[in-house]
Amino acid sequence: MSGFEGVVDVLKVTVLDVLPIIAVLVGFQVLVLRRRIANLSRVILGFVYVVVGLALFLQGLEQALFPLGKTMAAQLSDLDFISGAGRELLETVRWQDYLWVYCFAFCIGFATTVAEPALIAVSLKAEEVSGGTIGVSGLRLSVALGVAIGLALGTWRIVIGAPLEYFIMAGYVLVMVQTIFAPRVMIALAYDSGGVTTSTVTVPLVAALGLGLATSVPGRSPMLDGFGLIAFASLCPIISVLAYSQISQWYAQRYRLSSGAE
């Protein structure tokens, strides 16, 4: 069965991926720290779960979601679909013609971020150390919304062909301004959320989308314009998480003011 062989292959790759990490951990544990790890068998079991789980997860994505998602990304940005079936190909395309592409980018960005294992890990940790004041779902939803907006913006940029730098610089300026006003507790977490959003689930689909779009839009080169979507997907969540923390702070203050007045 091809699915089973696929799992074995992916398992090999995942084990290879984990080996350097284990080497570093074991090396320092044995040579430098020289302390016995508590619950060693549980920890080893945990590592086995992580490696097997990740391998199954990747194989499942490879088998079910990626082929479909990639074909869809290519089809949605295809000129035949843009011009409408049965009609003749449009001579020039306007950016409005790609409405479904932005819509797809938004939805798939949101959906894949919610399923991103690294983000699940960080939000679990955040809820644990904050004693529950930073909720798992609030954080994850705002990160997902950030990625969704980022990808919609990023696809729009590819269609209109504006330079990537301008968008990223504007985003940096926005982050700097927000940092001044956002509550200090959330700043590090917000910065972190930029890095965790783009790993196993989001990157392959997003790369396919960018490449498909840059190939199909007249006048874009896949080499120069296909890149940059991941940059949007890592910058926008920082903005959205900072915004989320500002809004919840503002609400909390208003609530306190109104309840204090009574």
Added chain:
Amino acid sequence: MTGQLRFFAQTMLGSLRDLAPIFLVIGVFQLLVLKQPLPNGFELLIGAILVIIGLTLFVMGLELGLFPIGEAMAHDFARKGSLFWLMLFGFCLGFGTTVAEPALIAVAREAATVAADGGLIASDEMAQQRYAGGLRLSVAFSVGLAIMVGVLRIVFGWPVHYLIIGGYLGVVIMTRFAPPEIIGVAYDSGGVTTSTITVPLVAALGVGLASSIKGRNPVVDGFGLIAFASLTPIIFVLGYGMLMS
């Protein structure tokens, strides 16, 4: 044993909820927008089941293995009190996890092709491989450096935003001087370096360190390592592009 089973069932329910949006989006777009049937339904079903079980096992493994080991090692390093070993550990963890990262290998190869097309390097196989290898090493080095600096920051309690905003300014200035072909690759490389296994480990390390050092708040000071690890590769790839041109 029943406890384990209940844990598994609970985690599985969470995974189902996390994965539902993807299935929904793909289904709706395929059936309603593109108006095409779902191809090979059986393969799809098997794949979906694999994804759900895989995510469930991963999340269980986080709680059992990755989080405890990351925190235990952070506590032990803090008790040992040697800054040198802690920094070396941070560097090795960052470098070791990044240099073999499949996503990075793919990005480095693409970057070499882009550079060859742009005439920055010779277009033969050898030159491209050397370029890609150098890029990978510099990114891995930058991530090692990032974790090292991030650990120092937790120990001394520097505010995270000064370092990050300083890094942003560096990126802005370097963008003006870097060859245009490398810019897209550089910005993307920040996002792909942090893998799914590194992130929980590094998060646990930061939080464990911040909670075992007096005067540090685990929320304020514990996070931020991943942010460094996604910023320094941008700077190093831009720098690499400038050096090689």
